[in-house]
Amino acid sequence: MASTAAEKALLIIEKCGDASKLRQMAVNARERGEISVAHAADLRLYDVLPSEKPGTFEHDVWRSIHALEGTLTNERVKTTRLGRTRPKIARIGEVETLKDLIMRKEPSEGFFMLLEREMADLTFEAVALRHPDRFDTAVLDAAEERLRSAGIETKPRTP
Known part of the structure; x- marks a missing residue:
């Protein structure tokens, strides 16, 4: 082309x-x-792809899910769905799911996959930082630290 x-x-x-x-x-x-x-x-x-209103927290979460699923589908040449994340969201909701994943000691495999594919802004950590009103300080600090430790710059938070 x-x-x-x-x-x-x-x-x-x-x-x-x-x-x-x-x-x-x-x-x-x-x-x-x-x-x-x-x-x-x-x-x-x-x-x-997300049915939620653009700019909302829920839209950002589903953008991330679609990005990871789309990447896996393209690479595996087989439709791939996040078989643990989707049911967890259905059970406990987007906020709690993101909180659990961000507060884990080790980043998820999806975190690294998105970074390697130049989609750091689609990680759940980046989503949380774009919607600070949904999370407590400990979660936001953990999200910032994880991104920083991966070499991703974050915007300073305002108190």
């Missing part, structure tokens, strides 16, 4: 709200070796 074709594709992706079109654009871009276009289509797909 020529540079201008890639630029054109990126503009289309930016405005696209159709999940099936975004999936197909990502597939086509991968077939052509345009990894940056495929990545952009994937990221946009993760924005449009």
Whole structure:
């Protein structure tokens, strides 16, 4: 794909709200070796998949889940769902699930997978920091520390 074709594709992706079109654009871009276009289509797909209102905590949580599931599905060439996270959310809710994962001694495998794929802003730690009103200070401190220890800069919190 020529540079201008890639630029054109990126503009289309930016405005696209159709999940099936975004999936197909990502597939086509991968077939052509345009990894940056495929990545952009994937990221946009993760924005449009959640049914929750954009900008909400719940939307951010489900963006993260879709990102991890989408990445695993693409790499394994088999539909993959987070078989422990989804049921846990159904049982105890998004806030408690994120709190449990963030407060674990060791980061989850998903945390590292998202970092390796340049999606640090989709980690549950980053989600918690974008929605500080949902978490107590201990959880926010743990989220900041985990991201910092992975070399990810965080914005200073206001008291």
